[in-house]
Amino acid sequence: MTDHADPDAVLREFLAQGAAHSDTLGAPYRHLWTDLATATTGGKRFRPTLLLGTYRAYGGTDDRLAATVAGAVELLHTAFVVHDDVIDGDLTRRGRPNVSGAAAGRARAAGAGEAGARAYADTSGILAGDLALVGALRAVSLCGAPTATVRRLHDLVDRAVHASAAGELADVGLSVGIGDATVDDVLRTAELKTAAYSFTLPLQAGAVLAGADDRVVRRLGEVGRLVGVAFQLQDDVIGMFGDEAQSGKSCLTDLREGRQTALVAHARTTTAWPSIAPFHGCADLTREQADDVCGLLEACGSRRFVEGLVRSRLRLALDVAGVLGLPAELFDWVGARTEGLLRSAA
Known part of the structure; x- marks a missing residue:
């Protein structure tokens, strides 16, 4: 060690x-x-x-x-x-x-x-x-750590690795056109690919090391899933609408690559989709065309819908975390990344 x-x-x-x-x-x-x-x-x-x-x-x-x-x-x-x-x-x-x-x-x-x-x-x-x-x-x-604790940690890591593999496979499958993703599909993929190892694993591992009981560890899994999915959803929103200088990501990327985000999954259910669809997965998409798509995503309510999902999950996560005695400051970094939505959900 x-x-x-x-x-x-x-x-x-x-x-x-x-x-x-x-x-x-x-x-x-x-x-x-x-x-x-x-x-x-x-x-x-x-x-x-x-x-x-x-x-x-x-x-x-x-x-x-x-x-x-x-x-x-x-x-x-x-x-x-x-x-x-x-x-x-x-x-x-x-x-x-x-x-x-x-x-x-x-x-x-x-x-x-x-x-x-x-x-x-x-x-x-x-x-x-x-x-x-x-x-x-x-x-x-x-x-x-004691042998029993190490075994519990290995169980957590094992679950996280399996979940991440399943999430990555699902994400690639959706991106190459194996079916049209629904909002539920996107949420499930985010839970597996992002939340499982980035949020659930560290929260639960910290509790296991401290000797917390299984009930607490299970409920921390809820917090991790909620915060992790919210984080991924907001990351997609930032990737589409955020300042590239701050996010480090071009708003063209998700559209050119045809990523199946929650924004796209929701838009597919609206009357705006026929106008958006030709640009989703368009490798030579221009900045002007991307701006038009962003405007359509705003107008059809997709951005508002996804940000509502973020707020609801963060609010519930904070409620559970409070019951479990976790300090709100623990999630400050996530709050900063979600542009204050974590604090507005409190």
């Missing part, structure tokens, strides 16, 4: 241990670990914040133990992000080459053609994500 009460120390220790193998496994392997290290930087670290905050709220006092598991959850997140980029075919993240993108660049520099560079990029992303996933499980196993 790490000697530091800091989740980032778990990441640094994991990366240092992996890089140490490079002496015998060669330069390409060392590059893989360098790229993976870059993938762990940045982000708001809200998963460790949720875990540590919940742990302390239920009387936990061993911050070093909690930080170890919090670091493992963040490493699990890194694994999913790296794999997600491979699935989506993305070579950048946060404005810089991701694991796959960095590998592709090295392959091209070494003389590989475009097809070869892409194959090397995908291989690197898959392997890096696998290494991070194994590292997360190892950190949980060796965290130093």
Whole structure:
């Protein structure tokens, strides 16, 4: 177990241990670990914040133990992000080459053609994500908690991994046209792909580490599902209507890629859909056309509908969290991301 009460120390220790193998496994392997290290930087670290905050709220006092598991959850997140980029075919993240993108660049520099560079990029992303996933499980196993607690933690991680896999598969299925998503389909996918490991897992893991009973852990699962789905829904709203300079995401992306968001699922049920449909999945969509679609989504009530879903879920989540004794400050980061909707729901 790490000697530091800091989740980032778990990441640094994991990366240092992996890089140490490079002496015998060669330069390409060392590059893989360098790229993976870059993938762990940045982000708001809200998963460790949720875990540590919940742990302390239920009387936990061993911050070093909690930080170890919090670091493992963040490493699990890194694994999913790296794999997600491979699935989506993305070579950048946060404005810089991701694991796959960095590998592709090295392959091209070494003389590989475009097809070869892409194959090397995908291989690197898959392997890096696998290494991070194994590292997360190892950190949980060796965290130093009692055996029964470690078993409970592994059960939580296992459920989160299965849910995330199911959610990712459903999301890709919808995006490639396997059926038209209903609002319920979108909500279920968000629960599986986003809420399960980003919200439910850290909340429940913090409680388990603190020795909370099964009833509390189950109810924290409700909080995680509600907040996680609300977060994903609002993220979709920001992606469509938000300031690109702040969100870091172009409003063209979801439309060009034909993403099945709740905005789209709701719009499909309105009379505005025939005017929106030709632009959904249009690879060469222009900014002017995207602005027209945004106007239609406003006019037909889709934005208002989705933001109502966000508010209702956040309000219920806060109610349950209050009953369970969780401090409202624990959700400040989510509140900031949802542009104040969390506070307005209180």
